[in-house]
Structure formats: C-alpha cells, structure tokens
C-alpha cells in the first residue's frame with residue numbers, strides 16, 4: 116500500500132497570533148510570543164501549527180486585510196522573526212502553515228491604491244472594476260445603479276464606488292477588502308509567486324482564506340432570487356439571492372489544481388481550504404477523481420453538531436462516503452470566526468472531553484483552535500465596542516436575535532487572550548491593557564491549573580494525541596462503524612495493516628453495559644468506564660478505547 120502523505124496523518128493546532136502570547140508587554144500577542152510557547156504545543160502533541168495572518172495590514176479585519184504579503188505587521192515583529200518561527204517549529208519536528216488570503220487585499224495595498232487611481236494605470240485591471248449600467252426605463256433620470264445585483268457575503272451590495280475611475284470595485288467580504296482579478300494572468304502569476312516566496316522560506320503549506328470565492332462569473336450575470344435570508348454552512352446563498360455566480364465557480368476548482376501543482380514544486384505541502392457549500396463542493400475542491408486539488412478542506416457543517424450518537428454516526432457515514440481514501444476529511448469544531456465548541460455543550464467539560472476523544476480518533480485530520488484544549492469559553496462583549504467590523508454592520512438588529520439563532524456575530528468573543536495561568540491577564544501579557552479583554556474565568560480555566568490536574572480536559576487531549584501518534588490505525592487507518600451497540604453509544608473500529616483499534620463513546624447521561632470483548636484498555640475518559648468478563652461499562656458521557664482481544668494494538 117502506498118504510504119499516505121504527512122498532511123493526511125497530521126494534527127493541526129490553530130494559533131491566533133494576536134491572542135496567543137505577548138512577549139514584549141504591549142498587550143498584543145506576537146511572533147516571539149508564539150516561539151516562546153512552541154514547547155507547549157509540542158508537549159501537547161500537535162504536529163502542525165496554523166497561524167492566522169500576521170502580515171502587514173491595517174487590521175481592519177484583524178489581519179485578513181493584507182497590505183503586503185511578504186512583510187510582517189510591525190506589532191508582530193519583523194520578517195526575520197517569521198523566518199525564525201519556521202525554523203524553531205522545524206527544530207521541534209513540527210510543521211507550520213501560514214494563512215494565505217488570496218481572494219482580496221486590503222484597500223491600503225499599494226496594488227489597490229494604484230489600481231483605483233485611474234482607468235489606465237498598469238494595475239488598472241488587477242481588481243474587478245465595472246461601470247455602472249445606464250438607468251433603465253422607469254428609473255430616476257440620472258440615477259445609476261450598481262453594476263449588478265450581487266450581494267457580498269456579509270450582506271448588502273459588494274460593489275463600491277470610486278470617484279477617480281467613476282467605477283465600482285467588487286468586494287466579496289467587507290468594503291475594505293477588494294477582490295483581486297484572477298482572470299488577469301499577471302495577478303495570478305504574482306499571487307502564485309507569493310505562494311512560492313513563502314514555500315521557498317520553508318513553510319509547510321497554507322490555510323486558504325475564503326478560497327471558494329476566488330473566481331466570479333466572467334460575464335457578471337445577476338444572481339437569481341432565493342427565499343434564503345441567512346447563509347448556512349452547506350449553502351452560501353443568502354440575503355434573498357442564490358450565490359450562483361459569485362461563489363463556487365468551476366474556475367475556482369480548476370485553480371485549486373493549479374495551486375496544488377505550484378506547491379508540488381516544493382514537495383508535499385499542505386493546502387487547507389476554507390470553503391462553504393457542503394460536501395460535494397468540498398470534494399470538487401479536493402479533486403473530483405483523485406486528490407489532485409486542495410489536500411484538505413474544512414467541513415464547517417459539523418460546527419453545528421448535535422451532541423448525540425445519531426448525529427455523529429450520520430456525520431461519519433456521510434464523510435466516509437464523500438471522502439474515501441485517498442481523500443482525507445478534516446474534523447473541526449471551532450475557529451476564530453465561530454463559537455467556541457464548548458458553548459454547544461453547555462460549557463460541560465465532560466462532553467468536551469468526549470467531543471475531542473471523537474475528534475482525535477476518527478478517520479480525519481483534527482484541527483483544534485487555541486484554548487479549546489482547556490475549554491476556553493465565549494466571552495460576551497458589547498457589539499458597540501467591538502474591534503471586529505462584523506457586529507458594527509448588524510448593530511441595528513437586537514443582539515438577542517443572534518443569540519437565539521446561536522450565531523456568534525461579534526468574533527472578538529472567541530478571540531480573547533489565551534489563558535496560561537491564574538496571574539494577571541491570565542499570564543498572556545504584562546501590559547496594563549490587553550488588545551481584547553481576558554475572559555474573567557481565567558482564574559479557573561487556564562493551562563497551569565489543568566496541567567496539574569490528572570482528570571482535566573487538557574490532560575485528556577494530551578493523552579489522546581500521544582495515543583494517536585503511536586498507532587497507525589488512528590493516524591491513517593480505515594474506519595468502520597460498529598453495529599449493535601446500545602442506544603446513545605457510538606462505536607467505530609479503525610484498522611491499519613498492523614493493528615485494529617475500537618473507540619466507544621456514550622452520548623447518554625446514564626450508564627451503559629454491553630457485550631464487548633476487551634482484555635485491557637488503552638484509554639478511558641473516566642475511571643468509571645470499565646471492562647470485565649467480556650462486558651464493557653460506560654459511565655454517562657463516558658468513552659473508552661478498549662484493547663480488543665483480537666487486535667494487537
């Protein structure tokens with residue numbers, strides 16, 4: 116059997132640089148701070164680090180608005196620090212991927228400043244510029260509309276007027292994030308060269324920001340009407356229109372393969388796409404026939420998981436159908452844009468342990484957001500004071516509506532500083548004021564206290580990552596669901612050439628007993644989870660990796 120590439124066997128830890136560790140006391144996390152905490156990530160057991168962007172940026176969208184792709188923002192240190200980070204990660208036998216925002220730049224990027232200055236400058240065609248159409252019969256005299264009916268991903272028209280050109284530019288996300296024009300070969304070449312630049316510096320790949328909107332319809336046709344108002348993970352259509360011509364265009368699937376071939380020039384590189392649109396769309400970005408597109412793609416549908424055995428059984432079944440070997444799924448339950456996963460669990464640490472037992476043993480690459488390992492929670496913050504631009508866009512809508520819908524509109528709430536210990540600012544920074552407030556629950560929820568506590572979430576995750584690293588069945592083996600288990604119990608068997616490992620999870624709150632031959636156990640969530648005489652006992656929200664008597668694991 117051919118060996119699978121490293122990026123299909125790895126485990127990913129997402130660092131949000133601004134909130135990880137502040138090394139110089141200015142209240143903002145930085146690259147040297149990440150370097151100082153690399154041993155923590157290593158000891159925890161993650162093999163790959165993904166850093167959200169730390170490139171030059173006015174920070175209007177916390178770094179997802181880049182003004183120079185090869186420079187580092189001054190508050191995060193210098194370019195030499197980024198190179199040192201790559202080196203330090205590699206020294207520890209880990210890998211690192213950077214965040215590549217290819218779709219758009221910041222409005223302050225010199226490319227855009229040039230492009231917007233006139234209709235005939237050398238970069239005039241680097242962005243998507245359109246004239247306003249002549250008014251149609253019946254429209255007010257002299258009133259010119261937007262170039263077409265397209266809505267941005269955040270709602271409202273994504274067309275923005277620039278006086279100098281008497282034209283509109285297109286922005287898929289927020290007005291200060293103009294989309295690059297990938298139909299211009301010079302733009303495409305420049306961006307692929309940016310990718311080569313960082314690969315040349317040794318990064319092991321990229322997480323790809325809103326990769327599925329890179330191409331828009333070449334003819335700028337109007338999007339059709341839809342009854343849908345809010346976007347969902349499986350269907351980006353929203354604000355009463357079907358995203359037919361703005362998202363998931365065939366050229367974007369093609370581009371995934373082109374980007375992959377550029378990365379292949381440098382060896383096995385990870386390309387982790389941010390894509391919305393459901394599993395069939397995700398599959399197209401990975402490559403319809405073989406995995407010759409993006410190497411991994413997030414599957415955000417599972418962010419809205421229900422904590423039941425049935426939900427996860429169906430999820431796993433569906434994922435196994437869409438992403439059979441040699442494709443590899445990603446299991447992700449939160450990130451810098453979505454609620455902290457423990458919120459969906461009513462902040463119940465026992466359930467969080469189970470969720471991560473599943474995440475770290477199922478067939479797929481786990482991707483964990485910083486702080487998940489200690490059970491960091493959302494911090495409720497007022498919209499009016501938000502640094503995140505999104506809540507400002509929706510401030511006319513009462514907050515309770517979003518709360519009822521379970522939507523995290525103010526992303527500041529999930530980006531608060533990492534909680535290292537119970538000292539001031541949770542040990543994140545020595546500054547008077549940190550860039551975002553520290554969650555007051557840091558006195559109990561922090562790395563130091565969980566580190567000392569054998570039954571903690573941190574302890575469980577560390578143990579599971581270790582087990583994962585030691586067993587080929589868990590890293591790359593096949594998966595088969597186990598039938599005939601009691602209600603509320605989910606079980607699956609992982610199998611490699613060398614071994615076979617079963618995982619059993621009780622999603623119910625009552626204890627379960629069932630026949631299952633086991634001589635020993637590799638891991639259990641609680642000491643109440645037990646095995647005896649061919650019978651397994653799982654406590655409420657218990658979980659176990661038994662040592663099957665017929666396996667050599």
Ligand code: GLC
Nearest residue numbers: 176179216288324325451452
């Ligand atoms: C992605 C990022 C998000 C950012 C947006 C625009 O969804 O994860 O943080 O605001 O793209 O770049």
Ligand code: CA
Nearest residue numbers: 137139143145
């Ligand atoms: Ca700092």
